[in-house]
Structure formats: structure tokens, C-alpha cells
Amino acid sequence: xxxxxxxxxxxxxxxxxxxxxxxxxxxxxxxxxLSQLGFYVTIGETFGASQRGGSVMSHLRISATSTFSPQIxxxxxxxxxxxxxxxxIRVLRDYGNPEVSVLCNTRPIQSIGVISGExxxxxLKDIREWVRELSLSSWFIDATEEALKLGNPIFxxxxxxxxxSATKALPLDRESFESVLSRKxxxxxxxxxxxxxxxxxxxxxx
Amino acid sequence: xxxxxxxxxxxxLLMMGNxxxxxxxxxxxxxxxxxxxxxxxSEIIENLSKVSEERNIYVEWSVNEKVATEVAAxxxxxxxxxxxxxxxxxxNVAADFLLHLAQSGTRGGxxxxxxxxPGALSSTNEGESRYYAKMMEFPLLEPGDFQEAKDMTKWAFxxxxxxxxxxxxxxxxxxxxxxxxxxxxELPTVEAEARFRxxxxxxxxxxxxxxxxxxxxxxxxxxxxxxxxxxxxxMEESPFNxxxxxxxPELLLITSSACTLYSRxxxxxxxxDDRVGLLKLGTTWPLPSRLLTKYLSITDRVLIVEExxxxxxxxxxxxAARIAPEIGIKTFHGKHDGTLPTTNELxxxxxxxALSKILDVPYKSVSEDYAKRAQEIAVQGSPDRAxxxxxxxxxxxxxxxxxxxxxxxxxxxxxxxxxxxxxxAAGASGFQTLKTLHAMGSGTxxxxxxxxxxGFGMDQPIVSVCGDSTFFHAVxxxxxxxxxxxxxxxxxxxxxxGTAMTGFQAHPGLKVNACGEEVPDIDIQGLCEAxxxxxxxxxxxxxxxxxxxxxxxxxxxxxxxxxxxxxICALSPEKxxxxxxxxxxxxxxxxxxxxxxxxxxxxxxxxxxxVWDSEKxxxxxxxxxxxxxxxxxxxxxxxxxxxxEVA
Ligand code: SF4
Ligand code: SF4
Numbered sequence: 001x002x003x004x005x006x007x008x009x010x011x012x013x014x015x016x017x018x019x020x021x022x023x024x025x026x027x028x029x030x031x032x033x034l035s036q037l038g039f040y041v042t043i044g045e046t047f048g049a050s051q052r053g054g055s056v057m058s059h060l061r062i063s064a065t066s067t068f069s070p071q072i073x074x075x076x077x078x079x080x081x082x083x084x085x086x087x088x089i090r091v092l093r094d095y096g097n098p099e100v101s102v103l104c105n106t107r108p109i110q111s112i113g114v115i116s117g118e119x120x121x122x123x124l125k126d127i128r129e130w131v132r133e134l135s136l137s138s139w140f141i142d143a144t145e146e147a148l149k150l151g152n153p154i155f156x157x158x159x160x161x162x163x164x165s166a167t168k169a170l171p172l173d174r175e176s177f178e179s180v181l182s183r184k185x186x187x188x189x190x191x192x193x194x195x196x197x198x199x200x201x202x203x204x205x206x
Numbered sequence: 207x208x209x210x211x212x213x214x215x216x217x218x219l220l221m222m223g224n225x226x227x228x229x230x231x232x233x234x235x236x237x238x239x240x241x242x243x244x245x246x247x248s249e250i251i252e253n254l255s256k257v258s259e260e261r262n263i264y265v266e267w268s269v270n271e272k273v274a275t276e277v278a279a280x281x282x283x284x285x286x287x288x289x290x291x292x293x294x295x296x297x298n299v300a301a302d303f304l305l306h307l308a309q310s311g312t313r314g315g316x317x318x319x320x321x322x323x324p325g326a327l328s329s330t331n332e333g334e335s336r337y338y339a340k341m342m343e344f345p346l347l348e349p350g351d352f353q354e355a356k357d358m359t360k361w362a363f364x365x366x367x368x369x370x371x372x373x374x375x376x377x378x379x380x381x382x383x384x385x386x387x388x389x390x391x392e393l394p395t396v397e398a399e400a401r402f403r404x405x406x407x408x409x410x411x412x413x414x415x416x417x418x419x420x421x422x423x424x425x426x427x428x429x430x431x432x433x434x435x436x437x438x439x440x441m442e443e444s445p446f447n448x449x450x451x452x453x454x455p456e457l458l459l460i461t462s463s464a465c466t467l468y469s470r471x472x473x474x475x476x477x478x479d480d481r482v483g484l485l486k487l488g489t490t491w492p493l494p495s496r497l498l499t500k501y502l503s504i505t506d507r508v509l510i511v512e513e514x515x516x517x518x519x520x521x522x523x524x525x526a527a528r529i530a531p532e533i534g535i536k537t538f539h540g541k542h543d544g545t546l547p548t549t550n551e552l553x554x555x556x557x558x559x560a561l562s563k564i565l566d567v568p569y570k571s572v573s574e575d576y577a578k579r580a581q582e583i584a585v586q587g588s589p590d591r592a593x594x595x596x597x598x599x600x601x602x603x604x605x606x607x608x609x610x611x612x613x614x615x616x617x618x619x620x621x622x623x624x625x626x627x628x629x630x631a632a633g634a635s636g637f638q639t640l641k642t643l644h645a646m647g648s649g650t651x652x653x654x655x656x657x658x659x660x661g662f663g664m665d666q667p668i669v670s671v672c673g674d675s676t677f678f679h680a681v682x683x684x685x686x687x688x689x690x691x692x693x694x695x696x697x698x699x700x701x702x703x704g705t706a707m708t709g710f711q712a713h714p715g716l717k718v719n720a721c722g723e724e725v726p727d728i729d730i731q732g733l734c735e736a737x738x739x740x741x742x743x744x745x746x747x748x749x750x751x752x753x754x755x756x757x758x759x760x761x762x763x764x765x766x767x768x769x770x771x772x773x774i775c776a777l778s779p780e781k782x783x784x785x786x787x788x789x790x791x792x793x794x795x796x797x798x799x800x801x802x803x804x805x806x807x808x809x810x811x812x813x814x815x816x817v818w819d820s821e822k823x824x825x826x827x828x829x830x831x832x833x834x835x836x837x838x839x840x841x842x843x844x845x846x847x848x849x850x851e852v853a
Binding site for chain 2: 040054070072086087109112113121144
């Protein structure tokens with residue numbers, strides 16, 4: 001594992017979003033990058049119903065020593081990446097703690113309860129305040145907006161992976177991202193994914 | 207090339223549990239694989255279909271799980287290693303054949319993989335199949351992590367050949383759909399030759415006919431039980447059963463499957479490694495009784511950890527009672543004393559609770575203040591996300607039409623539901639149209655029964671629904687029954703050209719099979735007509751025509767009518783990402799809450815592609831989510847939603 005170090009062992013990362021946002025792929029990418037560095041990685045997720053508008057959450061356990069449970073214990077997340085802002089709050093409720101960090105895409109996706117007027121979607125400024133209150137550090141990025149400029153909102157997931165790498169919470173760098181990309185994706189898709197990664201990293205560094 | 211083939215022996219990969227199971231089957235050198243799609247099992251057959259050519263494996267999506275098991279068994283009878291794959295409910299479908307198979311025995315190694323769903327994360331029940339292993343007397347293996355998922359699958363074929371009987375490998379959602387590190391082994395060169403030998407005498411396992419018949423049941427059954435005893439001997443020595451912990455623990459925790467990972471985590475979180483011993487069983491039927499005797503002897507208190515029903519608990523307690531004179535009286539914790547729940551899946555937190563109670567060790571995940579505040583914020587900050595049909599899903603249009611037709615018909619008619627994405631129509635996204643929901647094919651079976659109750663005064667119109675894959679799986683016999691018995695019902699087939707729920711697997715209605723080869727398609731319309739039903743085919747996006755057709759069928763009170771609503775699933779590879787229409791809302795025309803419709807589009811149709819602008823008080827389209835199906839334009843009474851064909 002050369003120089004790579006974990007701040008906590010196991011390091012508990014949650015990537016959350018709504019079905020169709022590509023968070024299963026994002027967690028897979030992050031998992032592969034870390035596994036490639038020699039870490040034990042467990043990814044827990046449920047899909048099946050995930051394409052039908054539900055919340056989708058992936059739990060990543062990263063350890064230098066062993067395979068951990070695919071479910072993170074309550075209150076034990078170290079980092080939460082939310083591809084949708086209200087999903088950040090939902091995850092904080094169950095897995096948050098005063099030490100947690102949050103990286104949040106600000107583009108809302110209304111649930112059918114909101115569309116139909118049975119429930120209200122909170123104001124973004126409240127969400128920001130709540131996230132700050134419940135976490136130690138937080139970043140807000142409009143990943144979907146940038147993704148649309150790249151031609152497809154789905155790139156919001158890779159932009160978020162880039163942003164996560166720039167937070168330095170985990171030993172993730174552009175090189176290992178590129179090497180995972182080259183194994184997983186056809187060559188014509190690599191440049192745009194790298195661009196997305198860089199955009200994300202830039203948004204956090206700024 | 208698939209990563210499943212690429213990896214060199216000894217490579218350490220991050221694999222999904224189902225990939226690990228696939229790799230295990232490949233390392234065992236299988237020649238035949240068959241299954242029916244069902245979450246969380248589907249990836250295994252999908253994986254195999256992708257490598258079928260390179261590895262020379264016959265892979266099929268069968269019409270249902272019983273036939274899949276029969277197809278795999280034929281491979282075994284002809285001397286080949288073969289695999290049958292399904293989700294837990296599928297084992298019930300296969301059960302009739304499976305009982306006979308377990309009695310007759312097998313030749314080439316045969317493994318049945320059942321991927322189960324404690325907690326019913328994507329199922330309509332959380333039933334399980336461990337009890338089948340006991341009832342039908344065959345061995346059961348349960349991997350406790352990703353490495354074991356691969357290794358056990360491989361070993362299961364060897365075990366099957368040693369005892370000449372089928373072996374079940376049971377996975378769960380948290381393994382099948384989770385990922386972890388796996389060190390892979392070698393892929394063998396397989397020289398398989400198929401021949402069915404039948405010239406020997408009855409009961410000659412390798413040369414005789416394979417027959418279950420009255421008169422020879424007793425010797426067959428005795429032979430089967432002898433084989434299970436052989437398996438049990440092998441299991442006593444199995445490396446898949448492991449113990450970690452002190453020599454004389456205060457508490458012995460016995461577990462299996464994904465619960466192994468939860469148990470380890472809980473012991474670690476509480477820091478009670480020096481007080482608790484962990485006996486992890488990989489072979490859960492027959493139980494390794496000598497091994498259990500040894501470990502039950504080193505403690506007085508035992509906690510048995512498993513999901514849903516107390517299978518291990520009851521069987522281990524029975525053993526402990528039998529050997530009590532030898533090991534003394536033990537105190538058992540588990541389901542019976544309420545330490546663990548008998549419904550839903552387990553997780554590390556439930557085990558932390560259980561252990562902290564038993565050992566009297568306090569545990570707090572976060573401060574009460576934090577938890578309370580997070581809860582308060584979540585009430586306003588995270589509105590629920592109920593499941594709904596995808597944007598552009600043909601089912602939303604279909605159920606809109608069905609629901610309206612039933613209301614216009616106004617005779618208290620109802621629809622019997624079935625298994626697929628369209629099961630969601632029991633809820634708001636399908637306008638609560640489904641009034642019954644059970645097993646595959648049960649909607650039409652129930653409708654057939656309801657359709658014969660006229661003599662008792664029942665005058666409600668009866669409608670059932672099914673998808674195209676479900677039609678072939680289990681609806682056909684029910685439809686035959688309804689026609690033959692002259693039940694007066696309407697069956698609506700939602701034909702979206704694939705097994706959508708589980709990811710577009712092929713089925714007999716398509717011109718392509720699991721491996722992408724061209725095959726004859728079986729035409730649902732032609733079949734129903736040949737059976738004697740009155741059949742109509744309509745596009746559900748043509749809202750007017752669909753409602754008209756449905757009303758006409760509801761009014762027709764002679765026999766069985768079939769309406770095929772044909773429109774490709776919005777997520778199908780050929781449609782995904784391609785919009786038929788560019789949609790927009792004309793804010794001048796949309797009169798929102800003041801419209802007589804009272805927000806028909808957003809309040810009732812509720813397609814996730816629509817948004818409600820609470821300031822302007824008009825509807826809008828979220829271009830990121832809208833799939834451009836055009837349906838909302840047809841329902842807006844003011845004509846405010848405009849569609850423009852995409853060139
Ligand atoms: S878009 Fe049409 S259906 Fe929706 S609120 Fe406006 S007028 Fe009513
Ligand atoms: S066109 Fe209307 S109904 Fe179809 S996906 Fe878009 S918003 Fe939904």
C-alpha cells in the first residue's frame with residue numbers, strides 16, 4: 001500500500017442519490033481505485049428498485065486489514081457524498097455524527113410526494129445550514145449544472161468523484177481514476193469522464 | 207473480454223457477490239447453466255451468457271425456475287457439470303421437480319444457487335429455502351463473505367459429484383449485490399462430452415435409467431439418506447466452518463451467511479473479542495454435529511444469529527438437547543427469547559444491541575442531542591421518496607387508462623395484480639389499480655376463480671394483469687383454466703418487450719435468447735387467439751384508443767378477453783436516453799390550481815419528469831428527468847403541455 005494512508009480504519013464512505021443518478025457506478029469507481037491501491041473494500045448497496053425513483057445508497061468500507069460488513073453501523077459515517085441535497089439530510093439522520101464530512105450536489109430531484117404537493121421540498125439555503133450544523137466540514141457543488149454542459153446530467157456522478165478526490169478524505173488521485181477508467185470503459189468514453197473528474201476536483205479546490 | 211475471464215490465478219479483484227459465484231462456477235468448469243431472472247440473482251446467468259462462447263457453456267434464460275432446474279438436471283444426467291440459478295421464490299416453483307431430483311440423484315456435479323432476500327428489499331415476501339434442504343434432504347452451503355461465495359460455489363460441484371446429489375448454495379442480497387475482494391483461482395480446460403446412459407438396471411446411478419417410481423421409492427430414499435450422511439462427514443472437516451475467539455468464551459456466537467460480517471463488526475465495535483467466540487458455519491445442512499458438540503462444550507451461553515426464521519437455532523437446540531448428558535445444559539439466546547427479530551434482515555446495529563444486552567456492555571453510536579437534532583432536521587429536510595414508475599414508463603399510461611376505464615364502467619370492477627415493475631400499481635404511481643398481489647401468475651388464477659362467482663351474486667367486472675415474461679412463466683396455465691372453465695374475465699398483458707424489472711433479460715416472446723442468438727419468438731397474441739380468447743393489441747400511449755378498447759372488453763360478458771398493451775420499456779437499451787418528444791408547458795395556458803383539473807398532471811399522473819412551480823403556480827417539465835413520452839400532453843385538459851416531435 002506504499003504511501004497511501006487511511007484517516008480511519010475502516011474508513012466509512014456513503015455515496016447517496018436517487019435511482020438513475022449513477023451512484024452505483026460512482027461507488028464502483030471509487031471502490032476499484034482503492035482496491036487497486038491494495039485496500040480491502042466492501043461496497044454494500046441495494047438495487048433492483050433503484051431505477052424506479054427511490055433513494056439509493058452505497059456504503060463503502062475501506063480497510064488496510066480486512067473485509068467489513070456491507071452495512072455501516074448507525075452514526076459511523078466519515079464522509080457522505082450526496083448526489084441530491086435532501087438525500088444528504090436523510091443519510092445524516094441515520095449515519096451522521098459531529099465528525100462527519102459532507103460533499104453535496106445542490107441540484108434537487110423532486111420526489112413524487114413533492115411533485116404532487118403532498119410534501120414540501122426544503123429551500124436550498126436551509127439544507128446548507130442543516131448540513132453545516134450536522135457535520136464538521138462540508139462542500140456544496142452544482143455538479144448537475146456542469147454535467148449538463150458536458151452533454152449529459154449523468155456525469156454529475158463522476159464530477160462528484162473528482163470533487164471527492166480533491167477533498168483529500170481518501171487516497172484517490174487522477175492517476176488511479178484513469179487506470180480504472182481504462183479497464184472499465186471503452187476508449188471513446190475516457191476523455192469526457194476525465195474531463196468530468198477534473199471539473200469536480202476544480203470545484204472543490206477553488 | 208469479460209473481467210471474469212481476464213483475471214490470472216491469484217489476482218485479487220473487487221467483485222460483486224454474484225460475480226464471485228459466477229467465477230466459482232467457471233473455475234468448476236461448468237457446461238450448462240439455466241435460470242429465470244429475479245433480484246438479487248439475475249447477474250449470474252447474465253455473466254455466464256457473456257462468456258458462454260469462450261468457455262463453451264450452454265446458457266439459457268428458461269421459461270420458469272422449474273424448467274431451469276430440469277434443463278440443468280439434464281446436463282447433469284448427461285454427465286456435465288451444471289448450474290441452476292434463481293431467487294428464493296423461484297425455488298418454490300422448482301420445488302416439485304427438486305424433491306424428485308434429490309431422490310433420484312445426479313451424475314455430473316449439479317448446483318442450485320438460490321439468491322435470497324431477507325427483508326424483502328426487492329421481493330413480495332421474505333420466505334427462504336433453507337428449510338427445503340432439510341425437508342428434501344440435500345446439502346446446503348452458505349457463503350459468509352465474497353471469497354467464500356466463489357470458493358464454495360466451486361466446491362459445491364465437487365461435493366455434488368462425491369455424493370451424486372444436488373447441492374444448494376444460498377446467497378442473500380447483502381452478498382449477491384454487495385462487493386468485496388476475492389482472490390481468484392485457475393480456469394480449467396474442460397473437455398465435456400454429453401451422453402445419457404440408460405442401459406443399466408434401475409438404481410444403477412451412473413448407467414441405469416433415472417426414475418422415481420412407486421416400488422423403488424424405499425431403496426431410493428434410503429440411498430439418498432446415506433448420501434446425506436456422507437455429506438455430513440465431509441462437512442465435519444470443511445474449512446468453511448471456522449472458529450475465532452478465546453478457548454473458553456463467556457458467550458459462543460454461532461452464525462452463517464452475511465450475518466458473519468455483521469457479527470464480527472458488532473464484536474469489534476463493542477470490544478468484546480476476549481469474551482465472545484465466533485463459530486461461523488458455512489455448511490448449514492446437514493449440521494456438522496461433532497464440530498458443534500466440540501464448541502458447545504466450551505461455553506454455557508450461546509447466541510445464534512441468523513435472518514428471519516430460527517432454522518439454525520431450532521436444529522442446534524435439538525442437537526444440544528440430545529447431547530446434554532455429554533455437554534451439560536446450555537442457555538440459548540436468539541429468536542425464541544426475543545434477543546433477535548424473526549422478521550426483516552439483520553445488520554451490525556441489531557447485533558450490537560443484542561450483544562450489549564447479553565454482556566451488559568453499554569454502547570452509544572452518537573450523543574442523544576445529535577441524534578435528536580438530526581431527526582428533527584430530517585423531518586423537514588428529507589421528504590420521502592416513494593417508488594414510482596420511471597419517467598416515460600408505459601405502465602404509467604397503461605394504468606391511467608385501466609383506472610379510468612374501470613371508473614367509467616362504474617360497476618366496481620377491480621384488477622388482480624402480478625409480479626413485475628407493474629406491481630407498483632398497487633400504490634399511488636399506478637393509481638391504486640391493483641387490488642390483489644401474490645405470486646407469479648396468481649393474478650390470472652385468482653381472476654379465473656372470481657370469474658366463476660356470478661352464481662353467488664358477484665357482478666363486478668374482473669380484470670387481471672401480467673407482463674410479457676410473467677405471461678410465459680406462469681400465466682399461461684391460469685389463462686387456459688379461465689378459458690376452459692368459461693370464466694368471464696379480461697387479462698391485460700403489458701408487453702414491454704423484455705423482463706424489465708430485472709434488467710431486460712430475454713424471454714420466449716422475443717427473437718433473441720440469453721446469448722444474443724436469433725431464436726423463434728412465441729407470439730402472445732397468436733397463442734391467446736389459438737386458446738380461444740378475444741384479443742386486441744393497442745399502444746398504451748394512444749390514450750383514447752386504449753380506453754375505448756378496454757371499455758369495450760369490460761362490457762363484453764362472454765368469456766375471456768385479452769388486451770395486449772404494447773410499448774417498449776423506457777429503460778430498454780434501444781429507447782434509453784432517446785426522447786420521442788421535446789416537452790414544454792405553456793405557462794400562459796396552464797391555469798394550475800385554478801384549472802378544473804386541479805393539477806391533474808402533477809397531483810394525479812405524478813410523472814417524475816413533471817415539476818410544480820409553487821411560486822408561479824404552474825406545471826413545468828424537468829428536462830433532466832423527462833423521457834419525452836408525450837403522455838402528460840394527452841392528459842392535460844387545457845392543452846397546456848406541448849409536445850414537439852424530436853427529429
Ligand atoms: S398543466 Fe394542465 S393538467 Fe396540469 S395544472 Fe396545468 S392545466 Fe392542469
Ligand atoms: S413527456 Fe410527460 S409523462 Fe412523459 S416522461 Fe416527460 S414529463 Fe413524464
